[in-house]
Amino acid sequence: MSCSGATGGVTDVRTTDLVTPALVVDAAALEHNLATMAAALPGTRLRPHVKAHKTTALAARQLAAGHPGLTCATIREAEGLAAAGLAGDLLVANEVVDARRLGALAADGARITIAVDSDATVDAAADGGVREVLIDVNVGLPRCGCDPADAGALAARARRRGLGVRGVMGYEGHLMMEQPRDERSARTGAAMALLLEAHADVGGEIVSGGGTGTYDLNTWVTEIQAGSYVLMDTAYGALGLPFRAALAIEATVISVNRAGWAVADCGLKALGMDHGDPSIEGYDVWYCSDEHVTFSGEPLPRVGDRIRIRPAHVDPTVAYHERMHLVDDTTVVETWPVDLRGW
Ligand SMILES: Cc1ncc(COP(=O)(O)O)c(C=O)c1O
Numbered sequence: 001m002s003c004s005g006a007t008g009g010v011t012d013v014r015t016t017d018l019v020t021p022a023l024v025v026d027a028a029a030l031e032h033n034l035a036t037m038a039a040a041l042p043g044t045r046l047r048p049h050v051k052a053h054k055t056t057a058l059a060a061r062q063l064a065a066g067h068p069g070l071t072c073a074t075i076r077e078a079e080g081l082a083a084a085g086l087a088g089d090l091l092v093a094n095e096v097v098d099a100r101r102l103g104a105l106a107a108d109g110a111r112i113t114i115a116v117d118s119d120a121t122v123d124a125a126a127d128g129g130v131r132e133v134l135i136d137v138n139v140g141l142p143r144c145g146c147d148p149a150d151a152g153a154l155a156a157r158a159r160r161r162g163l164g165v166r167g168v169m170g171y172e173g174h175l176m177m178e179q180p181r182d183e184r185s186a187r188t189g190a191a192m193a194l195l196l197e198a199h200a201d202v203g204g205e206i207v208s209g210g211g212t213g214t215y216d217l218n219t220w221v222t223e224i225q226a227g228s229y230v231l232m233d234t235a236y237g238a239l240g241l242p243f244r245a246a247l248a249i250e251a252t253v254i255s256v257n258r259a260g261w262a263v264a265d266c267g268l269k270a271l272g273m274d275h276g277d278p279s280i281e282g283y284d285v286w287y288c289s290d291e292h293v294t295f296s297g298e299p300l301p302r303v304g305d306r307i308r309i310r311p312a313h314v315d316p317t318v319a320y321h322e323r324m325h326l327v328d329d330t331t332v333v334e335t336w337p338v339d340l341r342g343w
Pocket residue numbers: 049052093171173176209210211212213225226227228229
């Protein structure tokens with residue numbers, strides 16, 4: 001039987017019924033991650049980033065864990081959360097040059113705050129009907145964010161345009177994987193000094209930043225925007241964080257070669273590869289191609305066996321899949337649509 005269309009509710013489906021490759025999420029590991037983070041950063045100290053999972057059902061779990069606000073990267077994520085009634089306090093932590101769709105959500109009662117780093121994005125927010133902004137400050141990652149010295153002037157422009165300025169954000173994404181931990185901590189402190197300098201000129205109650213790699217080191221912000229913690233990947237797994245590997249891809253072995261390798265049906269089109277090859281416990285992964293992963297190890301599996309593959313980067317991996325299956329070993333407990341994909 002194929003259960004590729006199942007959504008919600010407890011099922012009697014086994015993982016062997018799933019069409020592969022299929023995203024599977026270990027229910028116990030997920031609960032552990034939600035609880036561990038809620039204990040470390042309770043309530044508003046965490047604003048979970050939904051970009052990692054793009055799944056409304058999982059965002060609802062994060063709200064139920066006590067975090068009243070969520071972070072988004074795309075307009076589509078905000079729209080999906082608002083449609084599900086989860087838009088009590090959404091931060092779009094990204095620059096938007098046409099904010100009309102977000103303005104429409106605000107007009108419908110959602111609380112929408114967007115990041116701005118230029119006159120153009122301030123004007124887009126005001127013209128689009130968004131009411132609140134954070135001044136996005138560059139803290140060392142060559143991506144979005146204004147120069148700290150320009151933050152005060154941008155905030156003044158936003159206020160002149162009638163926008164509420166809730167504070168600042170600065171994402172130290174270049175430091176998330178920095179090792180050793182002491183170095184990550186010291187460099188995060190230096191990055192956050194830039195953010196606090198900007199905050200002194202901007203004002204507002206929010207200083208937002210951080211991610212899974214700095215969730216417990218970045219003590220300068222008022223809220224951490226971590227997302228990966230809830231599902232995890234092998235890149236973050238290497239840091240020794242207290243979060244468990246919840247996400248895997250269930251795949252089927254489709255070929256075994258006597259010369260000493262096997263092939264499963266999970267390739268580049270089912271995996272984010274920008275952080276490197278995936279991992280298969282007990283085996284060495286050779287390489288991935290479009291629809292295949294080739295691996296070796298003794299004893300080799302047999303054709304038709306199921307294996308679980310761990311991605312190196314959770315966010316782009318999830319974005320390839322239409323649904324994720326919450327599992328208890330080989331029992332599918334629930335199936336959730338990955339419904340916040342798209343733009
Ligand atoms: C602006 C911003 N904040 C937070 C995060 C979440 O980081 P992490 O995946 O380390 O949890 C990201 C991830 O890319 C991001 O782009």
